[in-house]
Amino acid sequence: MPMAFKSTGLIPGVIGTIFVAVVATHCVHILVKTSRNLCKICRIPSLSYTATCEYAFKHGPKQLRQYSTFVRYFADSAMAGICIGGTSVYVLFIATSLRDILKSFYPDNVHSIPTYCWMLLLPLILITQIRYLKFLEPFSFFANICLLTTFGITCYYIFSDLRQSTDTELATSVTNWPVFLSTAIFAMEGINVVMPIENEMADPEKFLGCPGVLNMTMVLVAALYGTIGLVGYLRYGKQVEDIITLNLPRDEIIALSAKVLVAVAVFFTYCLQMYAPMDIIWTRLQDRVPRKFHNIGQIFLRTISVTITVLLAAAVPDLGLLISLVGAIFFSTLGLLIPVVVQTVHRWERGLGKYKYMLWKNGFLLLFYVLVLVTGCYTSIKNIVDKFS
Numbered sequence: 001m002p003m004a005f006k007s008t009g010l011i012p013g014v015i016g017t018i019f020v021a022v023v024a025t026h027c028v029h030i031l032v033k034t035s036r037n038l039c040k041i042c043r044i045p046s047l048s049y050t051a052t053c054e055y056a057f058k059h060g061p062k063q064l065r066q067y068s069t070f071v072r073y074f075a076d077s078a079m080a081g082i083c084i085g086g087t088s089v090y091v092l093f094i095a096t097s098l099r100d101i102l103k104s105f106y107p108d109n110v111h112s113i114p115t116y117c118w119m120l121l122l123p124l125i126l127i128t129q130i131r132y133l134k135f136l137e138p139f140s141f142f143a144n145i146c147l148l149t150t151f152g153i154t155c156y157y158i159f160s161d162l163r164q165s166t167d168t169e170l171a172t173s174v175t176n177w178p179v180f181l182s183t184a185i186f187a188m189e190g191i192n193v194v195m196p197i198e199n200e201m202a203d204p205e206k207f208l209g210c211p212g213v214l215n216m217t218m219v220l221v222a223a224l225y226g227t228i229g230l231v232g233y234l235r236y237g238k239q240v241e242d243i244i245t246l247n248l249p250r251d252e253i254i255a256l257s258a259k260v261l262v263a264v265a266v267f268f269t270y271c272l273q274m275y276a277p278m279d280i281i282w283t284r285l286q287d288r289v290p291r292k293f294h295n296i297g298q299i300f301l302r303t304i305s306v307t308i309t310v311l312l313a314a315a316v317p318d319l320g321l322l323i324s325l326v327g328a329i330f331f332s333t334l335g336l337l338i339p340v341v342v343q344t345v346h347r348w349e350r351g352l353g354k355y356k357y358m359l360w361k362n363g364f365l366l367l368f369y370v371l372v373l374v375t376g377c378y379t380s381i382k383n384i385v386d387k388f389s
Contacts, residue, residue: 001017001183001184001187001225001226001228001229001232001244002228002229002232002233002235002236002240002244003183003240003241003242003244003320004179004180004183004184004187004229005180005229005230005232005233005240006172006233006237006238006240007172007176007177007179007180007183008171008172008176008177008180009168009169009170009171009172010168010169010170010171010230010233010234011170011171012171012172012177012180013180013226013229013230013233014226014230016177016180016181016184017184017222017225017226017229018222018226020181020184020185020188021188021218021219021221021222023336023365023368024185024188024189024191024218024335025214025215025218026365027191027335027336027339027340027365028191028194028214028218028339029208029214030339030340030342030343031049031052031191031194031338031339031342031343032194032198032207032208032214033208033343034052034056034339034342034343034346035047035052035198037346038052038055038056038059038346041059042055042059049075049079049191049194050072050075050076050079051072052342053071053072053074053075053338053342054068054069054071054072054075055068056071056342056343056345056346057071057345059346060345060346060348060349061345061348061349064345074338075334075338076280078330078333078334078338079277079280079334080277080281081329081330081333081334082326082330082331082334083273083274083276083277083305084305084308084309084312085312085322085325085326085329085330085331086186086273086326086330086331087270087273087274087309088309088310088312088313088322088326089186089313089319089322089323089326090266090267090269090270090273090309091117091120091124091270091309091310091312091313092113092117092313092316092317092318092319092322093243093263093266093319094116094120094263094266094267094270095113095114095116095117095119095120095313095317096113096116096242096243096246096319097243097245097246097259097262097263097266098116098119098120098263099111099113099116100246100250100259101256101259101260101263103250104250104251104256112317113314113317114313114314114315114317117310117313117314117317118310118314120267120310121306121307121310123267124267124270124271124306124309124310125302125303125306125307127267127268127270127271128270128271128274128278128302128305128306129298129299129302130271131278131298136271136272136275139268139271139272140268140269140272142264142265142268143264143265143266143268143269143272144265146261146262146264146265146268147261147262147265149258149261150245150258150261150262150265153248153254153255153257153258153261154228154244154245154248154258156254157248157249157255158231158232158235158244159231161235163235167237167238167239168233168234168237168238175379176379177375178324178328178371178372178375178376178378178379178380179320179324179376179379179380179383181327181328181371181372181375181376182323182324182325182327182328182332182372182376182379182380183320183323183324183327184225184327185327185328185331185332185335185336185372186323186324186326186327186331187225187327188218188221188222188225189327189331189332189334189335191334191335191339194214201213228244232244232247235247242318242319242320242323243262243319245258245259245262246259274302274305274306277305278298278301278302278305281301281305282297282298282301285297285301316384318384318387321380321383321384321387324376324379324380324383325376325377325380325381325384327376328372328373328375328376328377328380329373329376329377332369332372332373332376333369333373336365336368336369336372337366337369340362340365340366340369341366343358343362344358344359344362
């Protein structure tokens, strides 16, 4: 987020963080409400994200019902895109941190970031072969401890010497703002895990509403990201790195431990992020594979998936640019486009509210999605070409 603030400046960064948080929260609201309505109509206890998309078209206007299967595949593809793109960012995150750590000990013998990406291939393949969630729970707990410790150390260095950098700006050129939007959406968008959480709650009614679990969580998330983005940019200005921990001193053991801990945490989080999509993909494929080859098939699927993430990370070895690109394409599609379309289709014959306000509101959100997609992709790809050509 400090890197995102560098793209906009202080004032647009604060306003943009609040705006993205409100839009992301609203899109979760409309998706969950649509899912609940469809559950009542179909007399089903709960629906997943992709099933909600399919049933909205299946029980929507007659001329659109034939596209229900396509919409489900599209949502599945967006989920897969978030998995591949998001975990590619994880690989690049680890590789960048690893390079910085080794640079502290061997300043004259440091390899390129793509080299570190490929060095991570085998360890990531091995840890991704864990197929049962109960065996991943200890990794999750340990990763959370590492992240919490790293956050504390980072805040210590930022706030212990918080002075405004001389090159901070109140606002930058508008042409740089798309990078902020894509990055903020990548950081705060979590709609792919919303439906499983809501479906597993003992009292799902407490998920929405005021204050509600979702609203309280998003206020905390927006405040956390906004504060770190603001003070990180104030502290380091245009010298802020894609990962704020890279700005910590290289010659202090506490700062170095923070870099090690965050790399370890993201490494273990990688296998957790890969668990759900691998499980979904294998569920769709297992009937097409002879039973005696199921084990080999799972190994092959996970190996290929990890290799793709490492290949993408090595192809775009710039964390900020990759985050912006993935956020613009996949996170905006899953978090903005699909919920807006699903609600519109579901309410088309059931009423769009007074003066059809839902149609106007969703039209605005759709334009915002197109803005993020087009400008985010153009800016990210242009910067990638300029940097690596």
